Amino acid sequence: MDSGLYGVFLNLAGRRCLVVGGGPVAARKITGLLACHAEVTVVAPTVTDVIAAHVKSGSIRWEARAYQDGDAARAFLVIAATDSIEINRRVYADAEAAGRLCNVVNDQTLGNCTVPAVVRRGRLQVAVSTGGAAPAVAKRIRRELEVHFGEEYVSYLDRMAEIRQLLLGTVSEEQRRTKILQAIAESDLLDLLRTGREEEAEQLVQDCIGGYMT
Numbered sequence: 001m002d003s004g005l006y007g008v009f010l011n012l013a014g015r016r017c018l019v020v021g022g023g024p025v026a027a028r029k030i031t032g033l034l035a036c037h038a039e040v041t042v043v044a045p046t047v048t049d050v051i052a053a054h055v056k057s058g059s060i061r062w063e064a065r066a067y068q069d070g071d072a073a074r075a076f077l078v079i080a081a082t083d084s085i086e087i088n089r090r091v092y093a094d095a096e097a098a099g100r101l102c103n104v105v106n107d108q109t110l111g112n113c114t115v116p117a118v119v120r121r122g123r124l125q126v127a128v129s130t131g132g133a134a135p136a137v138a139k140r141i142r143r144e145l146e147v148h149f150g151e152e153y154v155s156y157l158d159r160m161a162e163i164r165q166l167l168l169g170t171v172s173e174e175q176r177r178t179k180i181l182q183a184i185a186e187s188d189l190l191d192l193l194r195t196g197r198e199e200e201a202e203q204l205v206q207d208c209i210g211g212y213m214t
């Protein structure tokens with residue numbers, strides 16, 4: 001069965017995100033939101049030590065109270081993470097009425113978005129969804145991918161971004177630029193960088209560019 005979900009990456013920097021509930025699941029979602037520089041507010045009567053530490057360091061705001069109707073309308077993204085289906089249902093109804101993005105953690109039939117398991121390597125992110133079928137499998141696949149996509153991807157993608165910027169400024173013909181970038185992406189550049197063979201890496205890039213310049 002196809003989940004029909006459409007995958008997107010949200011730019012949350014400086015955006016108001018509301019987390020309703022302060023348990024371990026809320027804490028995990030907050031970690032993900034902070035990694036994206038979101039402006040996080042938690043509404044919950046009680047929070048875990050991990051969340052309390054974020055409050056103490058000033059990374060997030062905590063309103064120590066129960067959810068009130070209308071709270072959801074004031075955020076760009078809302079995460080309903082209480083242990084009560086009824087409360088989470090109310091949060092989602094408010095969010096939906098206000099046209100907000102809303103993730104509900106304890107009923108996959110509610111909400112209008114879900115959170116994937118994510119591998120982060122600098123600018124690379126690999127997101128895994130099982131369409132709500134089996135979150136534990138998403139976690140296992142994330143761990144397998146973490147072995148395949150190692151730390152070398154951080155500098156590799158920084159280098160690729162530099163090369164691409166250079167080509168955007170120097171090769172005006174789009175088709176030619178695409179061919180060069182495809183050739184570099186298909187090349188052994190990653191292996192050369194991984195093993196510290198900087199000069200060979202530079203030569204390889206020059207060869208790929210030169211091959212399409214005549």
Ligand SMILES: C[C@@]1(CC(=O)O)C2=NC(=C\c3[nH]c(c(CCC(=O)O)c3CC(=O)O)Cc3[nH]c(c(CC(=O)O)c3CCC(=O)O)/C=C3\N/C(=C\2)[C@@H](CCC(=O)O)[C@]3(C)CC(=O)O)/[C@H]1CCC(=O)O
Pocket residue numbers: 028029032103104105106107108109113114115116117118128129130131132133134135136138139142
């Ligand atoms: C990927 C990840 C991201 C994250 O949360 O950061 C994530 N769940 C993770 C772990 C995990 N969650 C659960 C277990 C216990 C085993 C199990 O039940 O399977 C484990 C494993 C563990 O803890 O080891 C329990 C659980 N999860 C949901 C329900 C309710 C339901 O199914 O209706 C229940 C039952 C609650 C209960 O029993 O009451 C629902 C959702 N969980 C999702 C995401 C969304 C679908 C993602 C997808 O499509 O794959 C969705 C639909 C909504 C959402 O939360 O976005 C994260 C791994 C992060 C990582 O480590 O990389």
Ligand SMILES: NC(=O)c1ccc[n+]([C@@H]2O[C@H](COP(=O)([O-])OP(=O)(O)OC[C@H]3O[C@@H](n4cnc5c(N)ncnc54)[C@H](O)[C@@H]3O)[C@@H](O)[C@H]2O)c1
Pocket residue numbers: 020021022023024025026043044045046047048065066067081082083084087104105106135
């Ligand atoms: N989606 C997932 O990845 C996932 C994983 C495991 C469990 N779950 C489910 O997620 C839910 C939350 O799990 P948990 O372990 O964090 O729960 P928890 O019981 O530890 O925490 C619940 C939190 O909700 C708060 N809360 C209760 N009523 C509230 C209200 N009216 N307004 C605001 N906050 C309120 C509590 O103060 C507490 O901080 C559970 O139903 C659990 O089964 C989801």
